[in-house]
Amino acid sequence: MSWLPTLATETPEQGFELAIKLSRMAVKATQPDDAIRSELRAEYERDADSLTRASQVVATNFQTIAAANNYWS
Amino acid sequence: MSWLPTLATETPEQGFELAIKLSRMAVKATQPDDAIRSELRAEYERDADSLTRASQVVATNFQTIAAANNYWS
Amino acid sequence: MSWLPTLATETPEQGFELAIKLSRMAVKATQPDDAIRSELRAEYERDADSLTRASQVVATNFQTIAAANNYWS
Amino acid sequence: MSWLPTLATETPEQGFELAIKLSRMAVKATQPDDAIRSELRAEYERDADSLTRASQVVATNFQTIAAANNYWS
Amino acid sequence: MSWLPTLATETPEQGFELAIKLSRMAVKATQPDDAIRSELRAEYERDADSLTRASQVVATNFQTIAAANNYWS
Amino acid sequence: MSWLPTLATETPEQGFELAIKLSRMAVKATQPDDAIRSELRAEYERDADSLTRASQVVATNFQTIAAANNYWS
Numbered sequence: 001m002s003w004l005p006t007l008a009t010e011t012p013e014q015g016f017e018l019a020i021k022l023s024r025m026a027v028k029a030t031q032p033d034d035a036i037r038s039e040l041r042a043e044y045e046r047d048a049d050s051l052t053r054a055s056q057v058v059a060t061n062f063q064t065i066a067a068a069n070n071y072w073s
Numbered sequence: 074m075s076w077l078p079t080l081a082t083e084t085p086e087q088g089f090e091l092a093i094k095l096s097r098m099a100v101k102a103t104q105p106d107d108a109i110r111s112e113l114r115a116e117y118e119r120d121a122d123s124l125t126r127a128s129q130v131v132a133t134n135f136q137t138i139a140a141a142n143n144y145w146s
Numbered sequence: 147m148s149w150l151p152t153l154a155t156e157t158p159e160q161g162f163e164l165a166i167k168l169s170r171m172a173v174k175a176t177q178p179d180d181a182i183r184s185e186l187r188a189e190y191e192r193d194a195d196s197l198t199r200a201s202q203v204v205a206t207n208f209q210t211i212a213a214a215n216n217y218w219s
Numbered sequence: 220m221s222w223l224p225t226l227a228t229e230t231p232e233q234g235f236e237l238a239i240k241l242s243r244m245a246v247k248a249t250q251p252d253d254a255i256r257s258e259l260r261a262e263y264e265r266d267a268d269s270l271t272r273a274s275q276v277v278a279t280n281f282q283t284i285a286a287a288n289n290y291w292s
Numbered sequence: 293m294s295w296l297p298t299l300a301t302e303t304p305e306q307g308f309e310l311a312i313k314l315s316r317m318a319v320k321a322t323q324p325d326d327a328i329r330s331e332l333r334a335e336y337e338r339d340a341d342s343l344t345r346a347s348q349v350v351a352t353n354f355q356t357i358a359a360a361n362n363y364w365s
Numbered sequence: 366m367s368w369l370p371t372l373a374t375e376t377p378e379q380g381f382e383l384a385i386k387l388s389r390m391a392v393k394a395t396q397p398d399d400a401i402r403s404e405l406r407a408e409y410e411r412d413a414d415s416l417t418r419a420s421q422v423v424a425t426n427f428q429t430i431a432a433a434n435n436y437w438s
Contacts, residue, residue: 004232007290013077016095020102022235022281026274029239031264044267045104048117052126053271055099059133060278062095068290071080071141086150089168093175118177121190125199128172132206135168144153144214159296162314166321191323194336198345201318205352208314217299217360223378226436241381241427245420248385250410263413272417279424287436305369308387312394337396340409344418347391351425354387363372363433 007068015069019061023054080141088142092134096127153214161215165207169200226287234288238280242273299360307361311353315346372433380434384426388419 003025009015031037044050066072076098082088104110117123139145149171155161177183190196212218222244228234250256263269285291295317301307323329336342358364368390374380396402409415431437 002230002232004235005230007231007285008292011075011078012080013075016077016098020099023274023278025235026239026277027270029277030270030273036265040265040267040270044271046109046113047267048113048120049123049126050268050271051100051103051113052117052123052130053268053275054103055096055130056126056133057271057274057278058099058102059096059130059137060275060282063133063137064278064282064285064290066080066137066141068285068292071137073081073141084148084151085153086148089150089171093172119182119186121186121193122196122199124173124176124186125190125196125203127176128169128203129199129206131172131175132169132203132210136206136210139153139210139214144210146154146214157294157297158299159294162296162317166318192328192332194332194339195342195345197319197322197332198336198342198349200322201315201349202345202352204318204321205315205349205356209352209356212299212356212360217356219300219360221376221378223381224376226377226431227438242420242424244381245385245423246416248423249416249419255411259411259413259416263417266413269414269417272414272421276417276420276424279421279428283424283428283431283436287431287438303367303370304372305367308369308390312391338401338405340405340412341415341418343392343395343405344409344415344422346395347388347422348418348425350391350394351388351422351429355425355429358372358429358433363429365373365433 007065009065009069012066012069012072015065015072016058016062019058019065022061022065023057026057080138082138082142085139085142085145088138088145089131089135092131092138095134095138096130099130153211155211155215158212158215158218161211161218162204162208165204165211168207168211169203172203226284228284228288231285231288231291234284234291235277235281238277238284241280241284242276245276299357301357301361304358304361304364307357307364308350308354311350311357314353314357315349318349372430374430374434377431377434377437380430380437381423381427384423384430387426387430388422391422
């Protein structure tokens with residue numbers, strides 16, 4: 001089964017979670033090794049700028065998801 | 074109850090506050106520990122570039138919120 | 147009274163000024179202390195990359211404002 | 220045959236893969252040497268911020284692909 | 293007279309020039325001193341990443357200008 | 366003759382090439398000296414983060430070009 005069968009979600013909160021998932025799947029596409037990603041995560045989750053950069057990616061993906069769901073209007 | 078039941082807000086100012094909330098919730102998703110986030114905050118709130126980066130995330134989220142509210146027209 | 151009662155402006159130039167204001171208000175939300183922001187400003191206003199980053203935030207906010215005003219057509 | 224005959228994909232997941240491809244083709248346009256790109260990849264795939272930056276590019280390209288496919292609605 | 297009376301331009305090339313102008317005016321809003329901006333320019337115009345960042349701002353502003361002109365269709 | 370007579374292209378691939386061209390023309394507007402740009406290019410084409418940043422600019426410009434061509438639908 002696809003990890004991304006649809007961009008549709010029932011609620012904005014689920015859409016936000018999907019945006020986070022998209023952000024992580026793009027990282028995984030570049031670095032597929034789970035152990036290495038865990039190591040890196042230990043570092044950047046204690047770096048404010050790294051967290052802000054991650055938040056920027058989520059914001060960009062959330063734009064896409066929100067548009068796909070017609071902003072859950 | 075959901076922390077994000079809707080993207081609709083009554084006013085642009087409330088929409089801006091929601092954009093700030095989205096930005097922070099994405100950080101929280103990566104770093105859920107409140108104490109660590111507080112420490113990091115103490116650092117980056119005195120770093121001009123960190124503040125600009127944070128402002129960039131808010132701007133991106135505000136685009137989404139503003140579109141969702143049809144720009145409060 | 148709200149600092150952001152509307153995204154509508156009479157002219158593109160006023161819209162650009164509003165985009166600058168949004169950029170600054172997001173910084174203020176993270177660092178509310180006026181004295182600290184003034185100090186930081188003294189630094190980053192002499193750093194080319196900091197100025198470019200600030201210009202990026204304004205560009206993002208101007209997209210929102212311009213769309214809200216139907217590009218002043 | 221073109222490497223980019225269309226932006227249309229059958230599924231969101233294929234669209235995400237196309238977004239990754241676009242991100243890499245832009246890098247290739249600047250650095251066409253396969254050996255050098257492999258070397259660089261070895262570095263940045265172990266750098267959290269580099270991975271986040273790459274994820275940002277994918278997110279931006281995915282916006283385009285998703286819009287092109289009317290969000291696969 | 294306003295420095296930004298309209299977002300409309302006759303041609304895409306003029307639109308691109310306007311995007312450059314917007315990028316610079318945002319910098320000027322933060323650093324109004326012409327002499328300091330000239331100094332900074334001397335630095336960053338020899339720094340590849342600085343130039344790329346500047347190009348990013350222009351790209352963002354060009355999105356706005358192009359939309360405002362209905363892509364000169 | 367204009368270097369940017371239109372945003373219309375016949376194919377997505379040509380649109381991608383135009384996005385690359387826009388990215389470079391913005392750099393050229395800031396640093397018009399061909400020799401200096403060549404030097405800088407020699408550096409950043411061996412820096413993974415520089416290449417990713419360049420890819421980000423292309424992605425942003427490609428959004429504009431793709432929208433201008435109604436996604437070549």
